[in-house]
Amino acid sequence: xxxxxxxxxxLSKFYGKSRGIENVNLEIGRGEVFxxxxxxxxxxxxxxxxxxxxxxPSGGSARIMGLDVVRQTKEIKRKVGYIPSDANxxxxxxxxxxxxxxxxxxxxxxxxxxxxxxxxxxxxxxNRKISDLSSGNKKKVSIIQSLVNSPELxxxxxxxxxxxxxxxxxxxxxxxxxxxxxxxIFFSSHILGEVQMFCRRVAVIKEGKIVQVEDIDTLRKKQLxxxxxxxxxxxxxxxxxxxxVVNLVTGSDNAMSFMFSGDINxxxxxxxxxxxxxLMIEEPSLDxxxxxxxxx
Amino acid sequence: xxxNLFIREIRRNxxxxxxxxGILTFLITVTMSVYPVFLENQSKIMxxxxxxxxxxxxxxxxxxxxxxxxxxxxxxxxxxxxxxVLGSVYSIVLSSNxxxxxxxxxxxxxxxxxxxxxxxxxxxKLSVIxxxxxxxxxxxxxAGFLSIVLVKKxxxxxxxxxxxxxxxxxxxxxxxxxxxxxxxxxKRPRPVTTLCIGLVIILYxxxxxxxITQSVAKIGYLTPFKYVDTNVIDPAYRLDPVNVIYxxxxxxxxxVVSYRIYLRKDIYT
Numbered sequence: 068x069x070x071x072x073x074x075x076x077x078l079s080k081f082y083g084k085s086r087g088i089e090n091v092n093l094e095i096g097r098g099e100v101f102x103x104x105x106x107x108x109x110x111x112x113x114x115x116x117x118x119x120x121x122x123x124p125s126g127g128s129a130r131i132m133g134l135d136v137v138r139q140t141k142e143i144k145r146k147v148g149y150i151p152s153d154a155n156x157x158x159x160x161x162x163x164x165x166x167x168x169x170x171x172x173x174x175x176x177x178x179x180x181x182x183x184x185x186x187x188x189x190x191x192x193x194n195r196k197i198s199d200l201s202s203g204n205k206k207k208v209s210i211i212q213s214l215v216n217s218p219e220l221x222x223x224x225x226x227x228x229x230x231x232x233x234x235x236x237x238x239x240x241x242x243x244x245x246x247x248x249x250x251x252i253f254f255s256s257h258i259l260g261e262v263q264m265f266c267r268r269v270a271v272i273k274e275g276k277i278v279q280v281e282d283i284d285t286l287r288k289k290q291l292x293x294x295x296x297x298x299x300x301x302x303x304x305x306x307x308x309x310x311x312v313v314n315l316v317t318g319s320d321n322a323m324s325f326m327f328s329g330d331i332n333x334x335x336x337x338x339x340x341x342x343x344x345x346l347m348i349e350e351p352s353l354d355x356x357x358x359x360x361x362x363x
Numbered sequence: 364x365x366x367n368l369f370i371r372e373i374r375r376n377x378x379x380x381x382x383x384x385g386i387l388t389f390l391i392t393v394t395m396s397v398y399p400v401f402l403e404n405q406s407k408i409m410x411x412x413x414x415x416x417x418x419x420x421x422x423x424x425x426x427x428x429x430x431x432x433x434x435x436x437x438x439x440x441x442x443x444x445x446x447x448v449l450g451s452v453y454s455i456v457l458s459s460n461x462x463x464x465x466x467x468x469x470x471x472x473x474x475x476x477x478x479x480x481x482x483x484x485x486x487x488k489l490s491v492i493x494x495x496x497x498x499x500x501x502x503x504x505x506a507g508f509l510s511i512v513l514v515k516k517x518x519x520x521x522x523x524x525x526x527x528x529x530x531x532x533x534x535x536x537x538x539x540x541x542x543x544x545x546x547x548x549x550k551r552p553r554p555v556t557t558l559c560i561g562l563v564i565i566l567y568x569x570x571x572x573x574x575i576t577q578s579v580a581k582i583g584y585l586t587p588f589k590y591v592d593t594n595v596i597d598p599a600y601r602l603d604p605v606n607v608i609y610x611x612x613x614x615x616x617x618x619v620v621s622y623r624i625y626l627r628k629d630i631y632t
Contacts, residue, residue, distance in 0.1 A: 119476050122629040144478040154472035154632060171367045172477035212473065 070133060072097045072220055072251045073118070077127035080113050087113040088275040090127065095253060095268075100246055102266030102283070103255040104357065110275040111255040112152060115224045119149055131220065145173065148213035152224035152255075155205075156197045162186070162208050163193035166215060173216035185211040188241060189234070202229040210238060220251045227261060239265055259357050271357065291359055293351040294334070297322040299342035309333045313359060326351060326359050364486045365479055372491040376457065380495050383453045387445050387499070388506040394441045395510035398434060402516060405432065418575040429596070434515040435523055436596045438507060443593060446503065446531045448567050451538040454496050455559040458542035461488045462625065466552030469632040481626045489543070489618070496535050504528040523595040526602050530591040533610035537587050538563060540617035547624040552631060587613070 071094040080087035088110035095101045105111050116122045118129055120140035129136045131143045156165045163182065170178035186193050191207040200208065206229040213221060221242070227235050242265070246252055256262050262269055263283060271279040279286070298321040307315065311329020318324075322345075327334060338346070351359070401408060408431075412420065430436035462485070465471040474484065507528075511519060542559050549555060566586040573583030583589040590606040 116630075121472065121475055122631075123627060141478050141480050144476055147476075149472075149476045151472035151476075151632075153469065155469040156473065157470055158468075168367070168371060169473060169477065172365070172479065 070097075071095055072099075072132055073253060074130045074133075075114070075118075075127070076129070078114065078117060078124055078129050079126040080110075080117060080122065081125045086275045087125075088117075088272075091272070091275075091277055093270055093277060093280065095251065097251055098246070098249055099268060100242075100252045100266045101254065102262035102269035103253065103272065104257060104259060104262050104269055105272035106257055109272045111257075111272055112224055113275075114272070115222055115253075115255055118222060119144075119147075145216070146219045148216065148218035148221045150209050150213045150221075150223040150226045152226075152228065154209065156208050156212075158196070158198040161194055161196050162191060162200065162204075165197055165208065166193070166211055169212045170215045175216055178215065181215055181217070182211060185214055185241075189237060203231060203234060206230055207234070210241075214241075214245065218250060220253065221245065222253045224255045225257070226254070227256070227258070235261070259352075286356060291351055291356055292327045292331075293324070293347075293349050293355060294327045295322070295324045295345070295347040295349075296338070296343060297345035299344040307337060309337055326355065328359070364490055365483045368474075368479070368484065368487040369490055372461065372488060373494070376461070376491060376495055379453075379457070380498060383449075384499050384502045387449060387503045390445045390449075391438075391442050391503060391507050392510045394445075395438060395507070395514055397441075398437050398514040399516075401431070401437065421575045422571055433519065433596055434511050434517070435519045435527075438511055438524075439527060439593050439595050442507065446507075447534055447588060447591060448563060450499060450503070450531060450535045451563045452560055453499060454492075454535040454539040455542035455563055456556055457495060458492045458539040459546040459555050459559045461492060461546075462543070463546035463549065463552060463555065466630060466632055467554060471552075471630050472632055475630055481628075482622075485622055485625050492539050492543070493536075496532070496539055500528065500532045500535060504531075520595070520600070523600050526600065527593065527595055529602065530593075530606070533607065533614075534587055534591055537610050537614045537617075540614045540621070543621040544617045544624075547621045547628060 073093065073095040075091055075093040078091040079089050091110070091114055093114075103111050103114070113122070117124050118131060118136055120136055120143075123137060132146060134143050136143060156162075157168075160168065166182045166186075167178060170182065175181060182193070186207075189207045189210060191204060191211065195204070197205065197208065206226070210226065213223070227238065230238055239261075242252055252266075254262065254266055266283060268280070268282050269286065270277050271281075301321065307323075307325070309329055310333070311327050312325050313328070315323060315325040327348075430440055465474050475481075508524060511524070541562070542555075545555050545559060545562075567588055570583050570586040570588035573580050573586075573589070587610070590609045592600070592603055592606060594600055
């Protein structure tokens, strides 16, 4: 990887004694579309808020385009667009006034043209008061303000919340075209489907720590299998004593299912000599892979 | 300082400034319009005042009946609550909201992710506070001066009037810096307006109690109102350097502490 556009080293944030994130390490290359997934409270927003200098790290460091996120935040923000997960635009302004106000901070040469272009693409009425906009339209305003300065890096915290499926599709098309012109995208979400569809690489964060950084394809191709067995006789086993079995669920009709990441030969050895009515070994969905990481 | 932010804040706060200035100007001019009637009926009014306990008169700011006979004394006694208390309420409400409202209105996520330093945001907003308070004081002082000129029957000390106006400005700036300190020090973003208004009123109440109750006279020194010399009738009335230093030191201290807190504050919305 060339010099990473985002370089996070041992980054930690504690709120008093409670943990925000702990020793997070992450490198994201230029031009990547990178997913950052984890459930609520895992530390996604904390990481992003440190990158945007809204909060300060307790330890470690983070650099964007080689610049320190604490000491050189102004230079960074010239080149970064940010979509917050939960923010309000100034309710007394109309959409155009707000977007023009935001653009002025960046000295965008043709701000009205850029705002018009983006608003037409997202079908946003610029003359409406912010306070009168629906949550979906407010999200469109947020998307436009993040792109108005034609950033090199786009950091998004749960950006699709509030957008209807049709508009999500338009939004992802817009992001793809931005990515094609070289924009790096750092995309935080707890919706795996959209990460799977849109991102090429992903980091899984769990309880403030990165547990996995993988290509989406590699993640899918991992040895993790979803196994379903229906025995043709009374199954005595309430547990399977071979390594790699998690999420074991036993049914009342001699059936059981589990996720398996161990040696497949050990599994077939275990099954040999038993009467089996049905056996299914299949690729798990990304959701199931994700849940697996949360249980190991 | 950032010009874009500065202009927006000036516009945003213009309506509030106009309303507060209008109300204070109205109260001052209406009060001063009574002065000629007061002079015409001074013997009756003095008779009425003489049956009121001295403590109650002191509570109103009247130490000596004769203070009321001079136009500047009348102006000071009758307008002090507007100039000092309401002006301070305006100042502390303005300053306590100007930064904190970005947090509790959840607009900080946008403002603080523009290419701006925290220092630029603080300085831009501080400039707006300063300009608004200066304008409020300038306009109300001009209104007070014109009212005095229109109703006076003799001469008055312009110097004393200017000193009183300067004390008012210093007091307002002190409360503004206190408001900034409170708003930057709070961890969770929520409005602190009630707390700030309460602070001004309680301090004024403590100051008043200290004036009328000899046994607790010293607690008056805990309030900034004590350092505003309102004895404009005294021929030796002057700007006390100790008082000026008190205001400047506390104002600067509050500002510096607020600034340093804000530079390292975690912003939650």
